[in-house]
């Protein structure tokens with residue numbers, strides 16, 4: 001018997017964070033593990049952003065901030081949404097939280113009643129299903145695969161959406177697949193949702209700046225659906241600021257008010273210093289972003305090329321983010337010594353033990369035929385990791 005609540009017992013540990021921890025433990029034992037499991041840029045936060053953080057400390061930005069964020073930060077986000085996405089949001093429609101993850105948590109706490117349904121296209125970012133469950137909602141999954149570019153179609157959506165559907169998750173560009181919805185695809189999805197005025201589209205656009213092919217489009221651009229959209233974005237990926245914990249939502253004012261109310265009772269808002277640093281990021285030069293993106297693209301091309309040489313790995317070149325999401329189900333049923341690889345989790349553990357490379361099982365993303373590898377690491381590490389994987393796979397019978 002445990003004192004812990006049913007709610008917390010039903011919650012899964014974050015598998016990406018779990019794998020990172022496991023590889024750190026092995027590293028601590030002196031085993032040389034290459035970690036391709038992490039979901040963050042390996043770059044340092046750009047200098048001008050760090051300087052703004054230091055300045056904020058020196059200028060005594062050390063008091064509670066407004067719950068939704070400093071007005072200047074909300075203005076900088078409003079300008080960014082106009083500049084990059086041609087979206088009009090005023091500062092009353094924006095709330096800053098402790099990372100996009102926290103923005104998502106807040107949104108679902110504010111809109112979900114027990115047993116409301118939330119449509120989640122698979123593969124999905126690991127926390128979506130848990131954030132929905134924590135709010136008392138029921139995740140409704142829609143399968144997609146490599147064959148359809150990992151994107152849902154309007155007819156798939158029509159099959160699942162109903163009067164109990166409270167929200168649809170969209171994540172373009174996607175973690176883990178790197179797929180991107182085109183403007184036309186988004187418009188078609190928006191048309192389906194428009195027939196259900198109580199259904200929100202939660203559009204997680206955190207990988208916006210890490211796009212190599214095509215352009216990032218926001219579903220909020222269509223006036224006929226904008227009132228049903230909440231855009232979520234943040235500083236973590238595009239600005240290499242994962243540890244600063246700044247994310248935000250922009251959406252209808254009633255939702256921003258509700259999220260603020262919730263936040264006022266929970267966190268009182270976000271770290272003052274990180275807010276001031278974020279303003280420098282949003283309004284400053286985009287040179288570091290461009291440099292980072294170019295580097296990621298180079299690594300992507302290298303990683304895809306090397307992975308294509310590994311038997312049993314099927315891969316399409318991802319268009320965005322910094323992950324490879326190969327299909328590996330051809331390797332299921334193979335054995336090593338007396339152990340059989342039955343699924344993606346077994347395979348991921350096999351790679352950890354025998355290739356000394358940490359990856360994440362596709363099961364964590366609702367995609368059991370795949371694994372995820374992050375290429376947010378140096379070319380040398382990518383080369384060494386894929387060499388090790390190739391050698392380990394050759395041991396399978």
Ligand code: PLP
Pocket residue numbers: 039098099100101102125171174175204206233234235236242245246247
């Ligand atoms: N959304 C997606 C798709 C992500 O991959 C991540 C981080 O891995 C987040 C949201 C959360 O980002 P943060 O809370 O650091 O802003």
